[in-house]
Amino acid sequence: MKSQTVKDLMIPLSEYVTVEEDATLFDAVMALEKAQAAFDQTRYRHRALLVLNGERQVIGKISQLDVLKALEPKYEQMLEGAGISHSGLTREFMKSLMANYDLWSGAMSDICRKAAALKVKDFMHEPTEGEHVEEDATLNEAIHQLVMGQHQSLLVTRKSQIVGILRLTDVFSAVCRAIQACALDG
Numbered sequence: 001m002k003s004q005t006v007k008d009l010m011i012p013l014s015e016y017v018t019v020e021e022d023a024t025l026f027d028a029v030m031a032l033e034k035a036q037a038a039f040d041q042t043r044y045r046h047r048a049l050l051v052l053n054g055e056r057q058v059i060g061k062i063s064q065l066d067v068l069k070a071l072e073p074k075y076e077q078m079l080e081g082a083g084i085s086h087s088g089l090t091r092e093f094m095k096s097l098m099a100n101y102d103l104w105s106g107a108m109s110d111i112c113r114k115a116a117a118l119k120v121k122d123f124m125h126e127p128t129e130g131e132h133v134e135e136d137a138t139l140n141e142a143i144h145q146l147v148m149g150q151h152q153s154l155l156v157t158r159k160s161q162i163v164g165i166l167r168l169t170d171v172f173s174a175v176c177r178a179i180q181a182c183a184l185d186g
Contacts, residue, residue, distance in 0.1 A: 006142050007135040009174055010156045010164035019120055026115040064172035068147050075147055132157050133166060139174065142166055 017035035019028045053059045069075040098104065133142050133154045145154055146168055156164040 004139040004174060005135070006133050006137045006139070006154075006156055006166050007164075009139070009142075009170045010135065010166045011170070012164045013162060016165050021119075021121040021124070023120045024116055025118040025120065025123075026112075028120055029115065064168050065147060065150065067172065068143050068168075068175065072143075072147070127155055131155055132162075134158070135163060139171065142171060143175075146171060 017031050019031050023031075128149075130145060130149045131151055131154055133145055133156055135156050135158050142154060145151065152168050154166045155162050156166050
């Protein structure tokens with residue numbers, strides 16, 4: 001089996017939903033809604049699964065990132081202590097932040113005005129160097145970047161020009177197909 005590269009799984013920039021930097025949040029939401037309406041139903045939708053105990057109670061969740069991390073156990077050592085509870089962000093603490101800073105009060109009642117007034121360029125995330133991957137990079141390299149950076153996607157470059165996007169969902173799907181192809185003895 002030929003080793004896959006980023007280019008094999010990326011979505012070309014021309015096929016990905018985009019908005020201009022001067023667009024409003026409203027424009028961005030409308031663009032996303034339009035893209036969702038045209039969504040290819042054969043593509044991977046679920047991004048996580050729930051784990052049930054013997055009494056059919058949910059006891060955990062496995063995300064795509066968890067599966068990729070599990071395939072390289074050294075990540076557990078590297079990322080140990082990086083969880084919410086280890087950084088002091090317990091549920092109670094997060095609730096107290098909402099109350100102390102009056103977060104989200106009135107947000108939903110004023111949503112239309114905010115969506116029309118907020119410019120995309122004022123709140124967008126500017127990708128770091130760690131969120132770029134060359135189109136000829138191996139899938140292993142891309143997985144490493146996704147896991148270590150805890151990214152949902154990477155921007156794919158060709159000679160420092162962005163030519164597409166590599167989604168965690170598509171990488172996860174490729175890994176699942178590789179696992180399914182294994183002839184495991186039960």
